[in-house]
Amino acid sequence: MLKLIGLTRRFGDVxxxxxxxxxxxxxxxxxxxxxxGSGKTTTMRIVVGVLEPDAGQVIWRGAPADAVxxxxxxxxxxxxxxxxxxxxxxxxxxxxxxHGIDTTEADRRxxxxxxxxxxxxxxxxxxxxxxxxNQQRVQLAAALMHRPELLVLDEPFSxxxxxxxxVLGAVLAREAREHGVPVVFSSHQLELVERVCDRxxxxxxxxxxxxxxxxxxxxxxxxxxxxxxxxxxxERWFDVLPxxxxxxxxxxxxxxxxxxxxxxxxxxxxxxxxGEVRHFSRVQPTLSELFREVVQA
Amino acid sequence: xxxxxxxxxxxxxxxxxxxxxxxxGEANFQVGTIAGEPAGxxxxxxxxxxxxxxxxxxxxxxxxxxxxxxxxxRVDGALIGDRLIVREVAPASLRQIVQLxxxxxxxxxxxxxxxxxxxxxxxxxxxxPIVIEALEPGDPNxxxxxxxxxxxxxxxxxxxxxxxxxVASGVLEEKSSRVVEILLAAMRARQLMAGKIVGIGLLGxxxxxxxxxxxxxxxxxxxxxxxxxxxxxxxxxxxxxxxLAFAFYAxxxxxxxxxxxRMEELQNVLVPVNLVIIVSFFISISALADPNSVLVxxxxxxxxxSALAMPVRIAVGAAAWWEIALSVVLSIAGTFALIPIAGxxxxxxxxxxxxxxxxxxxxxxxx
Numbered sequence: 001m002l003k004l005i006g007l008t009r010r011f012g013d014v015x016x017x018x019x020x021x022x023x024x025x026x027x028x029x030x031x032x033x034x035x036x037g038s039g040k041t042t043t044m045r046i047v048v049g050v051l052e053p054d055a056g057q058v059i060w061r062g063a064p065a066d067a068v069x070x071x072x073x074x075x076x077x078x079x080x081x082x083x084x085x086x087x088x089x090x091x092x093x094x095x096x097x098x099h100g101i102d103t104t105e106a107d108r109r110x111x112x113x114x115x116x117x118x119x120x121x122x123x124x125x126x127x128x129x130x131x132x133x134n135q136q137r138v139q140l141a142a143a144l145m146h147r148p149e150l151l152v153l154d155e156p157f158s159x160x161x162x163x164x165x166x167v168l169g170a171v172l173a174r175e176a177r178e179h180g181v182p183v184v185f186s187s188h189q190l191e192l193v194e195r196v197c198d199r200x201x202x203x204x205x206x207x208x209x210x211x212x213x214x215x216x217x218x219x220x221x222x223x224x225x226x227x228x229x230x231x232x233x234x235e236r237w238f239d240v241l242p243x244x245x246x247x248x249x250x251x252x253x254x255x256x257x258x259x260x261x262x263x264x265x266x267x268x269x270x271x272x273x274x275g276e277v278r279h280f281s282r283v284q285p286t287l288s289e290l291f292r293e294v295v296q297a
Numbered sequence: 298x299x300x301x302x303x304x305x306x307x308x309x310x311x312x313x314x315x316x317x318x319x320x321x322g323e324a325n326f327q328v329g330t331i332a333g334e335p336a337g338x339x340x341x342x343x344x345x346x347x348x349x350x351x352x353x354x355x356x357x358x359x360x361x362x363x364x365x366x367x368x369x370x371r372v373d374g375a376l377i378g379d380r381l382i383v384r385e386v387a388p389a390s391l392r393q394i395v396q397l398x399x400x401x402x403x404x405x406x407x408x409x410x411x412x413x414x415x416x417x418x419x420x421x422x423x424x425x426p427i428v429i430e431a432l433e434p435g436d437p438n439x440x441x442x443x444x445x446x447x448x449x450x451x452x453x454x455x456x457x458x459x460x461x462x463x464v465a466s467g468v469l470e471e472k473s474s475r476v477v478e479i480l481l482a483a484m485r486a487r488q489l490m491a492g493k494i495v496g497i498g499l500l501g502x503x504x505x506x507x508x509x510x511x512x513x514x515x516x517x518x519x520x521x522x523x524x525x526x527x528x529x530x531x532x533x534x535x536x537x538x539x540x541l542a543f544a545f546y547a548x549x550x551x552x553x554x555x556x557x558x559r560m561e562e563l564q565n566v567l568v569p570v571n572l573v574i575i576v577s578f579f580i581s582i583s584a585l586a587d588p589n590s591v592l593v594x595x596x597x598x599x600x601x602x603s604a605l606a607m608p609v610r611i612a613v614g615a616a617a618w619w620e621i622a623l624s625v626v627l628s629i630a631g632t633f634a635l636i637p638i639a640g641x642x643x644x645x646x647x648x649x650x651x652x653x654x655x656x657x658x659x660x661x662x663x664x
Contacts, residue, residue, distance in 0.1 A: 070482065
């Protein structure tokens with residue numbers, strides 16, 4: 001388990017991180033979301049030891065993370081970077097050796113990852129000759145070469161085509177589920193985070209605004225919303241119902257919010273009396289909606 | 298590889314120039330004569346008596362052949378009657394021996410006229426050679442040692458510069474390709490910098506040893522020098538000072554590389570470091586002429602320039618032992634003082650992609 005406790009970091013007068021605290025449990029995928037400049041990259045750089053915090057601690061398996069522990073972390077920076085003129089296979093082996101893997105093992109692992117990640121290139125190709133999507137796969141392979149005990153990925157999905165997104169999603173899920181590796185990754189694609197992750201951490205202006213399982217977050221902010229479509233209904237037909245107000249109008253219907261214990265069945269009865277009910281469902285707030293709500297609050 | 302080849306060519310040219318311009322400092326002339334002329338034999342004898350000059354006589358059947366040989370450079374001059382034929386100008390020492398040989402010729406004629414005996418003539422020849430007593434005797438090998446030190450200094454300068462720039466561009470390459478961030482996740486900034494310096498430094502050392510060995514072998518083979526012992530010790534001296542100077546300068550080159558993000562900007566940040574090395578180089582050249590001027594003595598002790606200036610002074614026998622010891626101590630101390638400063642500036646600058654990072658910003662960023 002990875003624990004960040006009270007991480008604080010300033011760049012000159014700018015406070016990049018202000019008391020950032022959250023947890024990445026074993027075997028779970030944690031989405032790290034926030035707007036540009038909210039502190040995601042700074043946080044991840046501190047976790048992997050590229051930056052030092054001004055205050056706070058990174059705790060890995062119960063002890064402050066040191067250089068030895070960090071050699072077992074896998075990191076994919078947002079600024080992708082490989083030696084452009086080095087051959088792909090050679091490069092992966094070299095990077096793995098920096099993490100203490102011997103050449104034979106690194107050789108085998110590189111070949112294996114080439115297949116798993118569906119890199120469309122020859123091992124002897126130079127990195128600069130690869131398409132961006134393939135470079136990105138190689139970059140991810142570099143992070144996975146030494147079978148890391150923790151994965152920290154900064155925007156791993158950006159720039160991938162839909163197939164690439166699926167492949168990467170599956171690889172991350174396997175790392176977490178089968179090998180129990182805690183995985184934390186940042187992303188702007190919130191519906192993707194929602195689909196892939198167990199937990200999210202929401203950061204804004206260097207502060208963690210929300211942290212937890214996506215379902216819990218939803219439940220905590222769950223409003224009782226109903227989406228209803230009726231053919232031939234009157235304007236504001238729901239005004240007769242106590243505790244029901246219009247949340248928003250849709251082209252073919254409405255979203256209503258139920259408060260004060262108003263009963264959905266009662267709403268359905270009134271709706272049916274209005275005409276043919278084409279659609280009647282509970283509305284789950286999406287992660288994007290949660291995100292907007294939390295950030296605006 | 299290419300740079301090694303270029304270096305080999307430069308060394309070969311330098312050594313060949315010396316070898317063909319008379320190697321160990323003697324002027325060597327080929328003088329043509331027409332078969333049967335007595336002046337010819339005389340020149341060889343006279344040349345033997347003049348220190349530092351040698352002449353070899355080449356016989357031609359007639360004047361036309363002798364003139365042709367002068368014209369196409371097979372001989373340095375042709376003596377025909379009382380006329381010395383040369384292509385462009387006659388070197389002073391050649392003129393001197395020809396003139397002396399004429400004088401000797403006349404002398405013989407006069408002695409013949411008066412019927413002087415062979416024994417008396419021998420006495421007239423000059424008796425025993427003069428004994429020279431020097432009040433401050435110089436090293437007889439100084440000229441050669443100077444030449445060896447000069448070539449050594451040029452090699453050292455090239456290595457220091459070339460491999461220093463290699464460190465800077467290596468750091469820059471890792472920064473601009475962003476690969477530095479995953480490297481820093483596997484090791485600390487200072488380790489990365491140190492690894493780069495040691496790796497490239499070892500290559501530089503290897504190449505220097507190779508070039509030095511090649512230069513000495515070539516110089517001995519062509520007769521440009523004939524002192525294998527001092528050549529080897531000057532080479533070792535240069536190698537030792539290369540290690541000191543590279544250790545001193547490399548961390549500065551690394552910081553310079555970390556401050557910028559593009560190759561085009563690298564030249565600008567390297568200017569201060571390059572300037573110091575170039576100035577040291579010129580001071581060291583002046584050390585060949587005057588190894589004990591105040592400027593040269595100071596330069597040979599300061600770590601910024603000792604690697605270039607001190608081996609030259611040692612080679613010509615001008616350095617006191619304490620000066621040598623001080624230069625080594627200062628170089629090591631300077632390196633150790635510089636490493637933590639450079640390491641911090643490097644760590645602060647290497648992740649800041651974009652424009653040129655100011656040194657002060659880099660220093661603060663690594664706090």
